[in-house]
Amino acid sequence: MAVTIALVFSIIVLAIVLFLYVKERGKNQVSEQAHQKEIHWYTSMLDSIPFPISVTDQDMNWTFINKPVEQMLNVTRAQCVGKQCSSWGAKICNTKNCGITCLKAGVLQTFFEQGGGNFQVDVNYLYDMNHKVSGHIEVVQDISKMVKISKKQEELIKSASHLSEQLVELSSNSADNALKIANGASEQSASVEELLATVEGISTQTQKNMTHLQAAAAQTDKAASEIRNSNMKMDHLIKAMKEIDDISQQISLIIATIESIASQTNLLSLNAAIEAARAGESGKGFAVVADEIGKLANQSADAAKNTKQLIEKTLEAITNGGSLTEETAKSLNLVMETVIDIRNATTQVNEEFSSQAEVIEQVNQGLGLIANISMENSMVAGQSSETSTQLSEQSKELKQLINQ
Numbered sequence: 001m002a003v004t005i006a007l008v009f010s011i012i013v014l015a016i017v018l019f020l021y022v023k024e025r026g027k028n029q030v031s032e033q034a035h036q037k038e039i040h041w042y043t044s045m046l047d048s049i050p051f052p053i054s055v056t057d058q059d060m061n062w063t064f065i066n067k068p069v070e071q072m073l074n075v076t077r078a079q080c081v082g083k084q085c086s087s088w089g090a091k092i093c094n095t096k097n098c099g100i101t102c103l104k105a106g107v108l109q110t111f112f113e114q115g116g117g118n119f120q121v122d123v124n125y126l127y128d129m130n131h132k133v134s135g136h137i138e139v140v141q142d143i144s145k146m147v148k149i150s151k152k153q154e155e156l157i158k159s160a161s162h163l164s165e166q167l168v169e170l171s172s173n174s175a176d177n178a179l180k181i182a183n184g185a186s187e188q189s190a191s192v193e194e195l196l197a198t199v200e201g202i203s204t205q206t207q208k209n210m211t212h213l214q215a216a217a218a219q220t221d222k223a224a225s226e227i228r229n230s231n232m233k234m235d236h237l238i239k240a241m242k243e244i245d246d247i248s249q250q251i252s253l254i255i256a257t258i259e260s261i262a263s264q265t266n267l268l269s270l271n272a273a274i275e276a277a278r279a280g281e282s283g284k285g286f287a288v289v290a291d292e293i294g295k296l297a298n299q300s301a302d303a304a305k306n307t308k309q310l311i312e313k314t315l316e317a318i319t320n321g322g323s324l325t326e327e328t329a330k331s332l333n334l335v336m337e338t339v340i341d342i343r344n345a346t347t348q349v350n351e352e353f354s355s356q357a358e359v360i361e362q363v364n365q366g367l368g369l370i371a372n373i374s375m376e377n378s379m380v381a382g383q384s385s386e387t388s389t390q391l392s393e394q395s396k397e398l399k400q401l402i403n404q
Helices: 002-028 032-048 067-073 099-104 144-403
Strands: 053-057 062-065 109-114 117-127 133-142
Touching: 053 067, 062 067, 099 109, 099 117, 099 133, 117 144
Parallel strands: none
Antiparallel strands: 053 062, 053 133, 109 117, 117 133
16 A cells, blocks of 8 residues: 555656646747647646645645545635645645645654544655755655544554453463362362271171171170070079969978977876876876986977078078079069160171171272372363363463564
């Protein structure tokens, strides 16, 4: 675009120079008719150029304008020639951005906005045949579309730059997050391995507990069997104690009879002694016999009394023993019930341990799968971290290219 504008501007300058040359030459060498013909030809050529062209002398007075200028200002060429170029009425007229003012400062191009449009003014010097400055040429171009395109491009570039910045930030965050995920996955994998080892230890301990519980159940069964035997023996002992009590009661009755007999015998012995004393000499032998019978009766009474006391003590001991035996039987029954409860509880705990062992085995299998997935996640997270890092670096390069 810039090359085309420069080429057109060069053609215009060349046409103006030729126009001035022909005009100057016509004053001296060519006939008026031929001179007017050449001037018309160059004037038509300048009018056909679609850009507004303005030619001024050194005093900034118009010496020529082409058709586009006439149409833009709604004037004729004849009305403008000799007037100051500030009659153009552009915003840059009589300002530091005036085309000729910029030209004198060494700037060949200036810009202005007017009527909602954007314009570019290219300006340069014109020289006479002696290579002396004879005036100025200004070519105006409507660059509104180009400015809009340029602004759109700037907006697109800004958007692309903003997006690239966001991409850099997102890529950086993604790289950081991927690195954190990779580290977290590694830590998770290590934690899962530790948990797996712990669960395996729990599983082993559970198996040992089940073995101990089975042994305890066997001992409990054995204890229950021994207690049943003891209960049976205790029942026999209670029956025997009752039989002894019954016999002791019978012995007591017999001893009471013996005491009664001894008392009566003693009474008879006393009566016999009295009668023997009455009989005198003839009764002495009978008296001796009566005395012996009395002694035997007294000994029998003493023996019966001692036997009675022993039997009473025996009966008391039997009664106490019976009470203790009954209490022992009750305690054994309670122990038996406790042992049964312990056996049932042991059986229930053993079943729960068995269920727990199955659950632990399932957990162990699940943890194994989790461990494998954690290792895969760790590998994928590492690869994602590398990819995010590469993406971040490429995003930075893209941002640099956009900035350039």
